[in-house]
Structure formats: C-alpha cells, structure tokens
Amino acid sequence: MSKDFMNYNGLVQDALRGVVRQALARVARQGLPGAHHLYIAFRTHDAGVDIPDFLMERYPEEMTIVLQHQFWGLEVRDADFEVQLSFNKSPQRLVIPFAALAGFFDPSVQFGLQFQQVSANEAAAGEAAAPPTSLPVQPKSTETRPAETAGSEAGDVTETPPKTGEVVTLDAFRRK
Numbered sequence: 001m002s003k004d005f006m007n008y009n010g011l012v013q014d015a016l017r018g019v020v021r022q023a024l025a026r027v028a029r030q031g032l033p034g035a036h037h038l039y040i041a042f043r044t045h046d047a048g049v050d051i052p053d054f055l056m057e058r059y060p061e062e063m064t065i066v067l068q069h070q071f072w073g074l075e076v077r078d079a080d081f082e083v084q085l086s087f088n089k090s091p092q093r094l095v096i097p098f099a100a101l102a103g104f105f106d107p108s109v110q111f112g113l114q115f116q117q118v119s120a121n122e123a124a125a126g127e128a129a130a131p132p133t134s135l136p137v138q139p140k141s142t143e144t145r146p147a148e149t150a151g152s153e154a155g156d157v158t159e160t161p162p163k164t165g166e167v168v169t170l171d172a173f174r175r176k
Contacts, residue, residue, distance in 0.1 A: 014115050017098045024081050028074040035108040037068035043117065046100035048080060052092050062102055
C-alpha cells in the first residue's frame with residue numbers, strides 16, 4: 001500500500017468536526033429542538049482549551065459536558081466554540097477548539113462521532129491516526145452526574161462515553 005500524501009483520514013476528521021460545528025451553530029441560533037441534547041467530550045490539555053483551573057484539576061485528561069437545559073452564551077466560531085455552564089452554582093466560561101474534540105453524541109437520536117488525536121509527527125508527515133468513527137454509542141449511563149453541586153437543570157458534566165461502536169465503511173460506494 002502506498003503512502004497517503006493526501007491525508008484522507010485527516011480530511012474526513014475535519015469534515016466530521018464540521019458536522020459538530022454546524023450542529024452547535026444551529027443550537028446557538030435556534031436552541032435545542034425537541035428532545036435533542038448533546039454530550040461533547042474534549043481533551044482538556046489541548047492547545048486553545050480554556051476552562052477554569054478547578055475543572056482542569058478534576059478532569060486532567062478528558063472532560064464531557066452536556067448541553068441540555070441550562071447553558072448560556074453559546075458562540076460558535078470557525079476554530080472553536082464558547083459556552084457558559086454552571087458549576088457549584090457559579091457560571092463558568094469554557095472555550096473548546098474543535099481540534100480538541102474527542103467525541104460528540106446526541107442520545108435522543110443515537111448519533112455519535114468519535115475523534116482520534118493526531119500527533120504532531122503524523123500531521124507533519126501527512127499521515128493521520130485511525131479515521132474517526134460514526135458511532136451508535138450509549139454513554140456509560142443514562143444518568144448524568146451534575147456539575148459539582150449544580151442541579152440537574154444545569155449544564156452537566158459526566159464521564160466520557162465509551163469508545164466503542166461500529167466503524168462506518170464506504171466500500172459500497174467504491175468502484176469495482
């Protein structure tokens with residue numbers, strides 16, 4: 001097999017991050033429709049992540065936020081998004097680059113995406129890690145743990161959804 005100088009896995013990953021960007025932009029404009037609610041997992045130490053220090057200490061590797069009942073100031077930009085959630089009954093601002101996303105899940109319609117981190121060496125060499133997967137995954141539990149002592153109406157923080165599911169292949173669309 002020859003070397004992928006086009007970095008197709010990276011291109012697909014960027015495209016799927018665009019799906020998350022578009023979904024969040026729609027929520028920012030119109031709110032969450034119907035029973036939709038979003039689990040967004042991200043790596044807390046990635047470049048550009050801006051979260052309060054106490055959250056960084058509590059979630060040193062990865063954190064999942066839930067956008068459901070109470071969140072404020074959702075702003076979606078090309079490279080990142082910003083949202084305010086309540087922790088210990090105190091509103092906190094979070095800035096999350098799309099490049100830091102580890103997963104996205106909307107349990108109301110069983111839609112999920114899981115993203116792989118690409119190392120700097122792989123990116124420089126034009127090689128990407130395993131492609132992102134489209135997952136019909138369930139979070140570890142349907143019960144979310146409220147953010148600190150905030151009520152369940154607040155933006156919730158929960159453990160990261162499991163990284164299991166089925167890989168979507170495009171073999172049916174390839175020419176034979």
